Amino acid sequence: MADEFEPKILGILCNWCTYAGADLAGTSRIQYPPNVRVVRVMCTGRIDPAFILEAFSLGADAVLVSGCHIGDCHYIAGNFKARRRIALTRKVLEEFGIDGKRLKMTFVSASEGALWAEVVKNMVNDIKKLGPTPVQKRVKAGAAHAAAGAADADLAELQKIGAGKKVEAAPVQKS
Numbered sequence: 001m002a003d004e005f006e007p008k009i010l011g012i013l014c015n016w017c018t019y020a021g022a023d024l025a026g027t028s029r030i031q032y033p034p035n036v037r038v039v040r041v042m043c044t045g046r047i048d049p050a051f052i053l054e055a056f057s058l059g060a061d062a063v064l065v066s067g068c069h070i071g072d073c074h075y076i077a078g079n080f081k082a083r084r085r086i087a088l089t090r091k092v093l094e095e096f097g098i099d100g101k102r103l104k105m106t107f108v109s110a111s112e113g114a115l116w117a118e119v120v121k122n123m124v125n126d127i128k129k130l131g132p133t134p135v136q137k138r139v140k141a142g143a144a145h146a147a148a149g150a151a152d153a154d155l156a157e158l159q160k161i162g163a164g165k166k167v168e169a170a171p172v173q174k175s
């Protein structure tokens with residue numbers, strides 16, 4: 001039997017709410033899939049879209065951002081700003097041919113360990129349906145193309161953005 005696809009999901013969690021909620025899920029021994037690798041930030045407002053693009057360029061199948069509920073952010077409006085940035089970043093991903101469902105933002109408080117487990121289960125199921133990231137396929141194809149002297153321009157741009165490098169804007173066509 002072929003191995004079932006196990007998505008690699010990067011979880012970027014706020015210290016005060018979701019990270020503590022995930023910790024509570026662990027100490028309460030709530031079972032959930034181990035597919036999320038967690039990075040803790042002080043607030044979701046700290047999350048630069050470049051972190052997300054870099055995760056995809058390095059092979060993440062999905063990124064899950066989670067923080068305090070709207071109105072509960074310890075830095076007042078960090079999660080509100082993050083929610084807008086995530087919506088915009090999703091559009092950028094779609095421009096690169098990456099399904100927007102691969103980037104999700106949720107709100108889980110420190111007392112919601114069971115909710116965190118549900119969020120992870122649902123995300124893992126959704127990403128299993130989507131399959132592995134298309135970026136890795138393109139990295140492999142890109143390596144073959146590069147060997148043949150061609151390049152995947154979109155992929156190169158995504159990697160540049162992920163590495164924090166400036167990308168030239170596409171020329172605007174004049175009518």
Ligand code: FES
Pocket residue numbers: 014015016017042043044045067068072073074075076078079
């Ligand atoms: S402190 Fe949790 S999202 Fe801002």
